[in-house]
Amino acid sequence: MCLDIDDTLLDNEASSRQALRALVGNDGAWPVWRRTTEEHYARFVEGEIDFDVMCTERTRAFFAAFGEHLSDTEAARREDVRMAAMQRAWGLFDDARPCLDWLRAAGLRLAVITNAPSDYQRKKIAAIGLADAFDAVVISGEVGVAKPDAGIFAAACARLGLEPHEVAHVGDRLDTDAVGARDAGLRGIWLNRAGKRRPAPEGVHVITSLRQLPELLVCDLEPAGA
Missing domain, CATH: 3.40.50.1000 (HAD superfamily/HAD-like)
Structure with missing residues (x-):
């Protein structure tokens, strides 16, 4: 089997929602996060980018969808916050x-x-x-x-x-x-x-x-x- x-x-969705709440205060933007994840994770699966790069680029793209353009350093910092919260919620x-x-x-x-x-x-x-x-x-x-x-x-x-x-x-x-x-x-x-x-x-x-x-x-x- x-x-x-x-x-x-x-329950990956539950932990991901918890991580999104830690990042922005709520999970109201879950549909945007999920769509952004699907797009970027597909690139990782296809071997176009490595996992760490995918995570940071996904976070940057998520905030860009709401008009906030992050530097590499800030995108990585926010992704670290999100990832830590998600791992605690696994x-x-x-x-x-x-x-x-x-x-x-x-x-x-x-x-x-x-x-x-x-x-x-x-x-x-x-x-x-x-x-x-x-x-x-x-x-x-x-x-x-x-x-x-x-x-x-x-x-x-x-x-x-x-x-x-x-x-x-x-x-x-x-x-x-x-x-x-x-x-x-x-x-x-x-x-x-x-x-x-x-x-x-x-x-x-x-x-x-x-x-x-x-x-x-x-x-x-x-x-x-x-």
């Missing part, structure tokens, strides 16, 4: 630990697949108490490819010692996680926490909580005739 981290196990979803405990009790080998820089994501995994929860941790910054590229899913399967068709992957992004996993030969599962009204493509399973994952694995993903 493979799992995403951010907004799958860790926490798991309520359904994450019980799901991981069930998966482990069921005898499944577990891996993380995440698009992130190595040191940052390993620090995050340790901070939320999951340093020893997985048999493999597969990070785009270490393997050189990112979801939805089939290569990162193949790397996870290899580290688990399993073939792709023997592995399921769950994540909060339909295209990046579920469809990417499906196209790489795994069982793709979309964790649609927000209940978005978006049809899932053929071959993709949908859950709205990790509490539903055990039943899905036992019933819907059980081989025919088992």
Whole structure:
């Protein structure tokens, strides 16, 4: 079983909103921050800029959207404030630990697949108490490819010692996680926490909580005739 981290196990939106409140006093500009993050994080995932540069440029672009143009030094200072607040707010979803405990009790080998820089994501995994929860941790910054590229899913399967068709992957992004996993030969599962009204493509399973994952694995993903 493979799992995403951010907004799958860790409530990244909650910690990011808390960080935005620390930065500007409230989270009313969340839609602007989220859009700016999507634009800049895509550049990081594509390898155009490194993570630290991405963070500073994102913060500068966010304030520029409201007419405030920051120097490099001031943008970096504000990003440091935001990042410290976010790290203090990191926490798991309520359904994450019980799901991981069930998966482990069921005898499944577990891996993380995440698009992130190595040191940052390993620090995050340790901070939320999951340093020893997985048999493999597969990070785009270490393997050189990112979801939805089939290569990162193949790397996870290899580290688990399993073939792709023997592995399921769950994540909060339909295209990046579920469809990417499906196209790489795994069982793709979309964790649609927000209940978005978006049809899932053929071959993709949908859950709205990790509490539903055990039943899905036992019933819907059980081989025919088992």
